Amino acid sequence: MTELHEHHTAPARTGIRRLTGPGWLRVLWVTPIFFGIGVGLPVLIRWLAHWHPVWKGSVILTVELVTVPLGFLVGIGGFDYWAHYASGRPTVEDDHSSHGAKSWRDYFRVNTDHKVIGIQYVVTTIIFFCIGGLLAMLFRAELAQPGDQYFNPQTFNVLVSNHAALMIFLFVIPAFAGLGNYVIPLMLGAADMAFPRLNALSFWLLPMAGLMLVAGMVTPGGGPSAGWTCYAPLCSHQPLGQVFFNMGVQWAGASSIMTALNFLVTIITMRAPGMTFWRMPLLVWANFTTSLLVVIATPFIAGSQFFVMFDRVLHTHFFEPGGGGYVLGYQHIFWFYSHPAVYIMMLPGFGIISEVIAVMSRKPVFGYRLMALSLMAILVLGFSVWAHHMFVAGMAGWLRVPMMVTSMVIAVPTGIKIFSWLATMWEGRIHFTTPMLFALGFLSMFVIGGLSGIYLASVPIDIHASDTYFIVAHIHYVLFGGSVFTIFAGIYYWFPKMTGRMYDERLGKLHFWLTFIGFNLTFFPMHYIGLQGMPRRVADYAGRFADINLFISIASFGLGASTLVFLYNMAKSWKHGEPAGGNPWRALTLEWQVSSPPPIFNFDEIPQVVGHPYEYGVPGAKHAIFGAPKPEPVGTD
Amino acid sequence: MLRRVRRGSIFQLLGFAAIAAVITSLVAVLVPWLPNPASDEAKRIHFVYWFTTVICIGVFAAVAAVMTYSVIKFRARPDDDSDGAPIHGHTKLEIIWTAIPAVLVTAISIVSAIVLAQNSRTGSHPLVVKVVAVQFAWKFTYPNGKSYGYLTLPKGRHVKLDLTANDVIHSFWSPELSQKQDAVPGQHTSLVITPSRTGTFPVICTELCGLGHALMRSHVTIIPAAKFDTWMKAGGQAASGPPGLAVFQENGCGGCHTLKAAPGANGTIGPDLDKLKQEAARAHQPLAAFIKESILKPSAYIEPGYRDAMPPTLGASIPAGKLTQLVQYLEQSAK
Numbered sequence A: 001m002t003e004l005h006e007h008h009t010a011p012a013r014t015g016i017r018r019l020t021g022p023g024w025l026r027v028l029w030v031t032p033i034f035f036g037i038g039v040g041l042p043v044l045i046r047w048l049a050h051w052h053p054v055w056k057g058s059v060i061l062t063v064e065l066v067t068v069p070l071g072f073l074v075g076i077g078g079f080d081y082w083a084h085y086a087s088g089r090p091t092v093e094d095d096h097s098s099h100g101a102k103s104w105r106d107y108f109r110v111n112t113d114h115k116v117i118g119i120q121y122v123v124t125t126i127i128f129f130c131i132g133g134l135l136a137m138l139f140r141a142e143l144a145q146p147g148d149q150y151f152n153p154q155t156f157n158v159l160v161s162n163h164a165a166l167m168i169f170l171f172v173i174p175a176f177a178g179l180g181n182y183v184i185p186l187m188l189g190a191a192d193m194a195f196p197r198l199n200a201l202s203f204w205l206l207p208m209a210g211l212m213l214v215a216g217m218v219t220p221g222g223g224p225s226a227g228w229t230c231y232a233p234l235c236s237h238q239p240l241g242q243v244f245f246n247m248g249v250q251w252a253g254a255s256s257i258m259t260a261l262n263f264l265v266t267i268i269t270m271r272a273p274g275m276t277f278w279r280m281p282l283l284v285w286a287n288f289t290t291s292l293l294v295v296i297a298t299p300f301i302a303g304s305q306f307f308v309m310f311d312r313v314l315h316t317h318f319f320e321p322g323g324g325g326y327v328l329g330y331q332h333i334f335w336f337y338s339h340p341a342v343y344i345m346m347l348p349g350f351g352i353i354s355e356v357i358a359v360m361s362r363k364p365v366f367g368y369r370l371m372a373l374s375l376m377a378i379l380v381l382g383f384s385v386w387a388h389h390m391f392v393a394g395m396a397g398w399l400r401v402p403m404m405v406t407s408m409v410i411a412v413p414t415g416i417k418i419f420s421w422l423a424t425m426w427e428g429r430i431h432f433t434t435p436m437l438f439a440l441g442f443l444s445m446f447v448i449g450g451l452s453g454i455y456l457a458s459v460p461i462d463i464h465a466s467d468t469y470f471i472v473a474h475i476h477y478v479l480f481g482g483s484v485f486t487i488f489a490g491i492y493y494w495f496p497k498m499t500g501r502m503y504d505e506r507l508g509k510l511h512f513w514l515t516f517i518g519f520n521l522t523f524f525p526m527h528y529i530g531l532q533g534m535p536r537r538v539a540d541y542a543g544r545f546a547d548i549n550l551f552i553s554i555a556s557f558g559l560g561a562s563t564l565v566f567l568y569n570m571a572k573s574w575k576h577g578e579p580a581g582g583n584p585w586r587a588l589t590l591e592w593q594v595s596s597p598p599p600i601f602n603f604d605e606i607p608q609v610v611g612h613p614y615e616y617g618v619p620g621a622k623h624a625i626f627g628a629p630k631p632e633p634v635g636t637d
Numbered sequence B: 001m002l003r004r005v006r007r008g009s010i011f012q013l014l015g016f017a018a019i020a021a022v023i024t025s026l027v028a029v030l031v032p033w034l035p036n037p038a039s040d041e042a043k044r045i046h047f048v049y050w051f052t053t054v055i056c057i058g059v060f061a062a063v064a065a066v067m068t069y070s071v072i073k074f075r076a077r078p079d080d081d082s083d084g085a086p087i088h089g090h091t092k093l094e095i096i097w098t099a100i101p102a103v104l105v106t107a108i109s110i111v112s113a114i115v116l117a118q119n120s121r122t123g124s125h126p127l128v129v130k131v132v133a134v135q136f137a138w139k140f141t142y143p144n145g146k147s148y149g150y151l152t153l154p155k156g157r158h159v160k161l162d163l164t165a166n167d168v169i170h171s172f173w174s175p176e177l178s179q180k181q182d183a184v185p186g187q188h189t190s191l192v193i194t195p196s197r198t199g200t201f202p203v204i205c206t207e208l209c210g211l212g213h214a215l216m217r218s219h220v221t222i223i224p225a226a227k228f229d230t231w232m233k234a235g236g237q238a239a240s241g242p243p244g245l246a247v248f249q250e251n252g253c254g255g256c257h258t259l260k261a262a263p264g265a266n267g268t269i270g271p272d273l274d275k276l277k278q279e280a281a282r283a284h285q286p287l288a289a290f291i292k293e294s295i296l297k298p299s300a301y302i303e304p305g306y307r308d309a310m311p312p313t314l315g316a317s318i319p320a321g322k323l324t325q326l327v328q329y330l331e332q333s334a335k
């Protein structure tokens, strides 16, 4: 890894090679072949086995949703190198022709450069963020008045289910994976991720998963309408579109497991000389713990969706009460992933906030080690609280109090982080740039979301509030006021690094204030209607909630509109922004010590890490030096 | 120097904290966050709620004060390139802000656990009401074997609901009673309610259970215990009426439909069954056939202005003899 690579451009392909070489042209003919396999295989088996009907839609669709994405990935070249290797042909020296982007076209290819992949991730996830947001505005239009206006209950439920599924699986989780992808190797002083090809593959799974969820909505016969939680047995008896949901979640989950493995190996083995664990920036720590959560927990949601699929397609009875299935088993497995998932959706944000607050306050992160340790505490405790989503579900009664206690205790490490951020700002020189505003917005909103979480951890209060709009308010304070604000903070903070240009600060601030105000007007009143008695996931509701719902709907349209300011700012600044220079924030971490955007293999010279990453205000302190005498290798290399 | 700054800043901090605490307290007190409780359990839940709120206001005020202070005091001018004080941590402070929240959440946990235990206590002779949830209706069955689509409970007595579901998961909740419990197919769950106030309150399903979920509403009427006993003895008033009325009551039709002849049947989710004659005429069907089809195959004809929300399996679950009685009864009462 120490020698530096040459970067080649692929020789232009001509003639038949344009069709056989990896790329969109190959997608065009390989995908139909896999589509044919997806139809042929189940039909053949059913025909040979004399099962009737031979032609069964739900079975064929399920198989299709495995084969078609595979066909796409084969076509675009996701497996080329491995296939070549596995076929036993002589290894070709990688010419790095698929590394780095020369033009915008390279973003539509399988690219192994973590910086390209990072941007691919961020842009893709923002597209799904916009789709998810539009769905929310559609059902808010329906909710502006009681009774049925625009959508029947089926469509309404599809909108609600897909809004959540897209925001969770296609926006928050992968947006963090994208930012991490871009930043982590740079912060570690590495040339790339440990497994660049796996990295490329894990990105390309994502648009597949997203398209699947979107396609599910418009499936003839009806989309998935059992909520994003998709509880059995309701979800086993949904229209055909449900299959898209079951499989889409699998692909998104596979993508996130691959990325997490990649992060873990990269963080463990590819740190620059001198970068000990206790010298890693907190963003790296945060992604380290998140990745552990992902690899341990994500297989559980895969399991839950597989079992549902089996119940549907193979007529098993995992969750079918009639056949001796265990209905609550679904919820246990589902939440064993989906509670840790809230930390998967939060810890990387914690990392971003630590970076932003330290740099913008010009102070070291307060209690760095405790900050890292509290992440680890959340990781461990995070696996012991899942059943707080099931206090009214009818599970074993004794399980409630222990789950309440662990859920309460997890507030302690979270509190440590909040107090430490506040202490980091104390006596600082705070610059209220857009990332810092989003960090402060996050801090205040996340405190509210955390406190409403305490209410919900208390079993008696949860019994009153669960499945009401109070829950909707809580999760949006945590996932919007929390995660989404941190994603915005991260995007603004690293925008100059990614594009080499500065975003428009005035538009950034406008975006922040519109979002912050729109957010609170939309979600704060939901606490009230929830406690008063409005259940979630209903298209129609009691007349006494009419005025306040109208208010919420109007506010939500404002909130949605604020995103336009963001999109405009990003598009405009990417093209015409002021050149940003290597280190516009005067930050110490390694990603800012190289040009913006960084050289193709990140560091023309391997940095030697000599100190902590946040030594602001310490005279003469350095995180890393370049051009040091060649160091003894540290760790594996 | 540092000392002086600190003393001044502590006063200012306390000032900010006080302002934040007053504002949040006003928001907590002036907005009627919770419905007026109608059961002992609800009152206890409200106690936990207020206990938690007091603690949360304290925490919120502290955070808000430090944040406001920092934002005002430590703002740097854009051209200020200096760095802040290189403070790396403060062990004592870190111990304090680990310990205090730990104590606070422990306190909330203890209070919650006690209330949970109290709220699960049925007493020695609870009134047991069997609750069966189906898409999209409730059926409440009393010890005397009578069933209704709505719940009638005696004030001041322990009631134990024994819940189950026939198809998918539903959840029983009445905001005024606070207690909530999922009804799970293939399993029995229970819920304790001790009504403390007479009146009629909504019952809603809070677990997404399909297309009619939003309409899976009923109500609970709480009456004085003495009145309840006569009501029970009278077999819930239906015993005196024609046999079809009993079938009507047993199957919870009144939760969704209005029918003057049937006491308590004042639902509005389905059409008014007193107007069946006109409705049958509109569907161009003879009255009896129309009624029978409407019960057995509700989706075959949808009354204009209503949704296809009548439980499709309800009709099949009624024995043939009883179904005939029911159809006759509705036919009679419509004439």
Ligand SMILES: [Cu+2]
Residues within 6 Å of the ligand: A338, A339, A342, A385, A386, A388, A389
């Ligand atoms: Cu949780």
Ligand SMILES: [Cu+2]
Residues within 6 Å of the ligand: B170, B171, B205, B206, B207, B208, B209, B210, B212, B213, B214, B216
């Ligand atoms: Cu329901």
